[in-house]
Amino acid sequence: MRAAVMWEAGTPFDVRHVDISAPAAGQVSVDIRACGICASDLSLTTSFGQPTPVVLGHEGAGVVTGLGEGVENISVGDHVVIVWVPPCGRCTACRRGDDYLCANRRSSADARAGHGIARPSPLSINGQLVHQGMSTSTFAEQTVLPANAVVRIDNDVPFDVAAMMGCAVPTGAGAALRSARVQPGDNVAVIGCGAVGLNAIMGSIVAGAARVIAVDPLAARREFALTLGATEAASFEEFTASFTNLDVVIDAVGHPPTVLAAWKAVRRGGTVTVVGAGRPDQVVEIPAYELFHDDKKLTGSFHGGISMHRDLPMLVGLWRSGRLPIERLISGTADLDDINEVVKAQQSGLVVRTILTPGH
Numbered sequence: 001m002r003a004a005v006m007w008e009a010g011t012p013f014d015v016r017h018v019d020i021s022a023p024a025a026g027q028v029s030v031d032i033r034a035c036g037i038c039a040s041d042l043s044l045t046t047s048f049g050q051p052t053p054v055v056l057g058h059e060g061a062g063v064v065t066g067l068g069e070g071v072e073n074i075s076v077g078d079h080v081v082i083v084w085v086p087p088c089g090r091c092t093a094c095r096r097g098d099d100y101l102c103a104n105r106r107s108s109a110d111a112r113a114g115h116g117i118a119r120p121s122p123l124s125i126n127g128q129l130v131h132q133g134m135s136t137s138t139f140a141e142q143t144v145l146p147a148n149a150v151v152r153i154d155n156d157v158p159f160d161v162a163a164m165m166g167c168a169v170p171t172g173a174g175a176a177l178r179s180a181r182v183q184p185g186d187n188v189a190v191i192g193c194g195a196v197g198l199n200a201i202m203g204s205i206v207a208g209a210a211r212v213i214a215v216d217p218l219a220a221r222r223e224f225a226l227t228l229g230a231t232e233a234a235s236f237e238e239f240t241a242s243f244t245n246l247d248v249v250i251d252a253v254g255h256p257p258t259v260l261a262a263w264k265a266v267r268r269g270g271t272v273t274v275v276g277a278g279r280p281d282q283v284v285e286i287p288a289y290e291l292f293h294d295d296k297k298l299t300g301s302f303h304g305g306i307s308m309h310r311d312l313p314m315l316v317g318l319w320r321s322g323r324l325p326i327e328r329l330i331s332g333t334a335d336l337d338d339i340n341e342v343v344k345a346q347q348s349g350l351v352v353r354t355i356l357t358p359g360h
């Protein structure tokens with residue numbers, strides 16, 4: 001099957017034939033019909049120690065084509081969203097209901113960091129191991145995953161919309177709805193208006209926020225956020241100079257300057273939620289007295305606090321009712337062969353998401 005291989009960190013993708021094994025016991029094979037390129041796919045190799053060669057991609061949807069031994073509750077032909085935080089169902093986090101924090105989730109990047117061994121990759125080229133990025137590898141016509149790494153979705157949800165429900169939608173909308181717990185009437189700002197930030201804006205509107213301020217360096221992104229229902233827009237400089245006393249700031253960038261700007265902009269007792277992935281070596285310094293005196297809450301948000309097996313119907317329902325207009329974020333589709341051009345277009349900020357259609 002064809003897949004986009006990254007041979008070394010940060011180099012362009014090489015779309016070529018890759019061998020893939022049949023699903024082992026407890027696994028399923030999936031034809032990837034649509035996948036998005038998430039910013040973290042690219043930073044995985046440059047900042048997070050992802051070993052190479054690797055097939056990246058974790059925001060995908062497709063059709064189940066094969067079942068390994070013992071797989072129940074899912075059938076060949078089912079439409080599924082790929083879950084990059086598959087729950088083991090047995091650890092404390094899973095049993096508590098926070099299965100996106102599963103203690104037994106492993107990827108090839110974790111293995112390099114000494115956090116235990118990932119399951120063997122199903123991918124190879126002429127017998128040479130190819131890593132499976134985020135244990136999902138959706139930049140490919142097919143993938144093989146544990147059965148708990150897919151969740152069934154209604155057949156009438158278009159694959160491009162379903163793909164975004166695998167990462168940008170739960171991460172962004174969940175940051176507002178679950179992690180920050182935006183309340184009706186809250187004044188909210190969202191720093192960074194890429195796919196995750198725009199979903200956080202839509203999630204804040206769903207939660208009933210009064211003001212929703214879209215913060216981004218690119219004028220085109222700010223304008224687009226206003227068309228999605230943001231009530232105001234600001235550059236980062238305008239935001240730090242003029243906005244204070246907010247109830248919630250969601251930081252979809254996650255670098256020290258944006259976290260500190262968010263911290264300064266929330267009122268006493270307000271909430272800063274960091275959903276953007278900073279680098280492991282970046283440190284945020286906050287005055288200890290302020291931390292005590294201002295009674296602000298500083299929270300992380302991993303996968304938007306969303307459990308895919310529990311919460312996907314909620315996301316689909318919000319999409320069906322038009323309250324999460326996910327298709328507005330999708331500028332079009334492209335063949336897997338065009339992946340390098342799509343990366344460039346997304347990085348320039350010209351498009352939010354162009355969805356790849358590998359197994360169409």
Ligand SMILES: [Zn+2]
Nearest residue numbers: 038040167168
């Ligand atoms: Zn992602």
Ligand SMILES: [Zn+2]
Nearest residue numbers: 088091094102
């Ligand atoms: Zn678990």
